[in-house]
Amino acid sequence: MLSVSIARSVCIMDEIISVNNLDFAYDGGKKVLNGIDFKVRRGETFGIIGPTGAGKSTLLFHLNGILKGEGDIFVDGIRVSKKTDKEVRSKIGIVFQNPDNQLFCPTVEEDISFGLFNMGLEKEEVNRRVDRILERMNLVELKHLSSHHLSFGEKKRVSLASVLVMQPGIICFDEPFANLDYKSIFNLVQEIREMDITRLIVSQDVLLAFYLCDRIAVMNKGEVVKIAPTPDIIKDQALLKEIGIDYQLYLDMINSFHS
Amino acid sequence: MKHDFIDKYCHLDSVLHRLDPRTKLLSTFLLLVLFVASHQIKLFLLYYAMLAGLVVLSKVPLIYYLKRALLITPFVVLISIFMLASLLFFPGENISITQLTQHPTTLKVALIVLKSFASIILLTLLTSVTRFNCILWALRKFKFPPVITILSRLIYTYVFLLVDELHKSMIAIHSKAPVLRMPRTKVFGNLAASILLKSIHRSRMVYLAMESRQFSGEFPEGASNHFGLNDVAALLCCLLVLPAVYVLWMK
Numbered sequence: 089m090l091s092v093s094i095a096r097s098v099c100i101m102d103e104i105i106s107v108n109n110l111d112f113a114y115d116g117g118k119k120v121l122n123g124i125d126f127k128v129r130r131g132e133t134f135g136i137i138g139p140t141g142a143g144k145s146t147l148l149f150h151l152n153g154i155l156k157g158e159g160d161i162f163v164d165g166i167r168v169s170k171k172t173d174k175e176v177r178s179k180i181g182i183v184f185q186n187p188d189n190q191l192f193c194p195t196v197e198e199d200i201s202f203g204l205f206n207m208g209l210e211k212e213e214v215n216r217r218v219d220r221i222l223e224r225m226n227l228v229e230l231k232h233l234s235s236h237h238l239s240f241g242e243k244k245r246v247s248l249a250s251v252l253v254m255q256p257g258i259i260c261f262d263e264p265f266a267n268l269d270y271k272s273i274f275n276l277v278q279e280i281r282e283m284d285i286t287r288l289i290v291s292q293d294v295l296l297a298f299y300l301c302d303r304i305a306v307m308n309k310g311e312v313v314k315i316a317p318t319p320d321i322i323k324d325q326a327l328l329k330e331i332g333i334d335y336q337l338y339l340d341m342i343n344s345f346h347s
Numbered sequence: 348m349k350h351d352f353i354d355k356y357c358h359l360d361s362v363l364h365r366l367d368p369r370t371k372l373l374s375t376f377l378l379l380v381l382f383v384a385s386h387q388i389k390l391f392l393l394y395y396a397m398l399a400g401l402v403v404l405s406k407v408p409l410i411y412y413l414k415r416a417l418l419i420t421p422f423v424v425l426i427s428i429f430m431l432a433s434l435l436f437f438p439g440e441n442i443s444i445t446q447l448t449q450h451p452t453t454l455k456v457a458l459i460v461l462k463s464f465a466s467i468i469l470l471t472l473l474t475s476v477t478r479f480n481c482i483l484w485a486l487r488k489f490k491f492p493p494v495i496t497i498l499s500r501l502i503y504t505y506v507f508l509l510v511d512e513l514h515k516s517m518i519a520i521h522s523k524a525p526v527l528r529m530p531r532t533k534v535f536g537n538l539a540a541s542i543l544l545k546s547i548h549r550s551r552m553v554y555l556a557m558e559s560r561q562f563s564g565e566f567p568e569g570a571s572n573h574f575g576l577n578d579v580a581a582l583l584c585c586l587l588v589l590p591a592v593y594v595l596w597m598k
Contacts (some may be wrong), residue, residue: 154555174561182559188511189552192504194480203560232358254560276356310410 104130105162105180105259110150112143112157120146121157122310128281130147133287135318137294138330142307144290145185145262150179151288152260164257178207181251185263187243193237196227196246198236203254212340222254225279241272248279260288265296274298294335298322306331350456355505356475362577363476368485370578374585375473375541381589383466388454395590398468407475415471416464423463427456479503480566493565500566505550512545513538 112121117157121141128134136144149155153168153176161168163176184190193199196219203215222228225245225319230238233244238279244264261280265273273296280287282302291297297304298318305315308331321328328334357364363371382394402412432450473482480503483496516538554562 136570150556152559154558174563177559177561182556184552184556186552190551190556192507192557194478198480202557206561206563234354236511261529328391 091246102129103127103162105134105151105288106162108160108162110147110159110161112146112150112155120310124159124310126305126312126315128286128288129303131286133289133300135297135304136288136290136307137292137297137304137321137333138307140292141309142308142331144307147307148182148260148262148288148290151258152177152182152245154182159320160193162170178254179256180258180260181254181256182260183251183262183264185266187240187247189220190247190250191243194239195224195232196230196235197222197232198251199246200253204248207254217253217255221249225249225252240267241269241289244268244272244276248276252283256285258286258288259283260290260332262290263292264289265291265293276290292333294328294333306333353429353474353506354478356405356407356411357478359406359465359476361404361476362411363401363405363472365577366476367574367578368477368481369488369574371473371477372482372485372489374581375469377585378469378589379466380463385462386458387462388457391458391465394465395461396446397589398465398472401472405472405476411475412468412471417462419449419467421462426459430456430459450470458476475564483566497565504553508546508549508553512549513543516542516545 105126107126108125110121110265111119113119124143124147125307136147146155150157150161151163151168153161153170153173156168156170164179166172166175166179168176176226182217191199200218200221203216204217209217222231225248226250227242227245230242235243238246264268264276264280268276277296280289287300289297289300298321301318302323303315303317306313306321306327307313311332314321314327316324325334325336329336349356378394385391385394402409430452434450477485480500483503484499487493487496520534
């Protein structure tokens with residue numbers, strides 16, 4: 089009995105995100121999320137894939153409480169609610185799809201330090217962390233530039249730096265590879281693989297999701313239709329085809345063009 | 348996408364750029380009061396000489412100041428015309444154009460023109476050597492109501508979104524219709540509406556991004572400003588020297 093209880097508590101400890109029966113609708117409209125249930129294990133790379141309008145990004149915004157639906161979400165054992173917003177947001181960072189929406193300060197340095205000052209850190213600590221992340225992500229030269237003057241790839245890296253600098257235990261990426269050139273995608277993939285924290289990737293790019301993720305949840309029309317280890321999802325061609333994210337279609341198109 | 352309409356020259360390095368924002372804000376306020384309180388044209392010789400010195404020190408191109416001064420020119424010209432015209436056509440007085448040059452109202456008009464341009468140059472100087480968020484920081488230090496500084500900061504953030512959306516929409520219009528054959532009012536009416544809707548959506552996303560980085564309604568101070576010897580010197584200049592000169596000239 090004791091061993092069962094220990095095993096259960098270890099299992100619960102192992103889950104860093106737990107979403108239970110989550111429903112959400114924008115301003116009383118049609119349900120965007122419908123009875124979402126899934127769990128993310130500590131340290132894993134978890135993918136959420138699905139077609140446009142499946143509710144992937146909306147789900148992501150629930151994880152740190154910036155959108156609030158019905159149902160329970162636990163992040164590192166803390167129930168996400170208005171009272172725990174601050175604590176939850178220090179544990180989970182979100183990198184937005186469009187970096188223009190994430191960068192709003194006059195300079196790169198101020199954008200990166202924004203979250204740190206909000207966390208109540210001292211100026212010296214903020215400067216130390218900012219300098220370290222700028223160096224790590226090769227952004228030192230951009231430090232004093234305005235975010236509005238950067239290229240899309242640079243903006244993406246700055247927005248990632250602005251989240252990483254807060255040292256969250258979980259990092260969520262909303263369509264991280266959208267609008268990036270192959271070199272930037274390669275660099276970002278390397279960056280994500282080198283992180284030793286829990287990663288949650290929302291992407292329509294199924295091939296990159298397959299490459300990066302340990303487990304994947306497939307979403308369609310506001311529901312999670314399947315959660316499984318990546319190899320099992322890859323094998324389930326029928327499901328991918330049914331919901332319109334079949335990468336085989338893409339490969340066939342390229343093959344037919346060249347044949 | 349490049350936006351240069353705010354903080355365009357704030358990256359320059361000059362004595363004025365290095366001053367603490369509080370010093371610059373307080374000095375600007377004192378000088379503005381001085382300008383408004385002055386009623387002698389000869390005093391403005393001193394003020395303009397001082398402004399010229401500051402403009403040179405700021406390292407900001409002169410053309411930038413002239414462009415900013417142009418913005419208020421229509422208003423100044425209109426006021427001057429109305430004042431002078433009311434004098435010429437006032438039924439109680441019979442003044443010829445030659446007498447107009449010696450009339451007290453003409454002096455008033457000249458003072459208005461001088462004060463307006465001196466003020467706009469001074470304000471341009473302040474905004475070109477101080478980042479907007481540093482000005483807000485200084486205002487917060489002077490215990491300005493947070494609602495004003497926070498709203499200004501939000502507007503500052505969102506104004507970039509508006510301009511960005513405007514640029515994108517203009518590109519879309521020009522690519523779809525190199526020559527506009529539709530009524531301009533209709534096109535620009537639609538443009539204004541779509542920009543408003545898009546920028547509302549984007550400002551909401553920006554706010555979500557701010558919230559996700561623990562924004563709780565108040566912008567962090569962040570700015571690392573130090574009140575140094577230069578600041579003391581600059582403030583002494585404003586607090587002692589200029590009023591002293593003013594009193595001497597008044598005598």
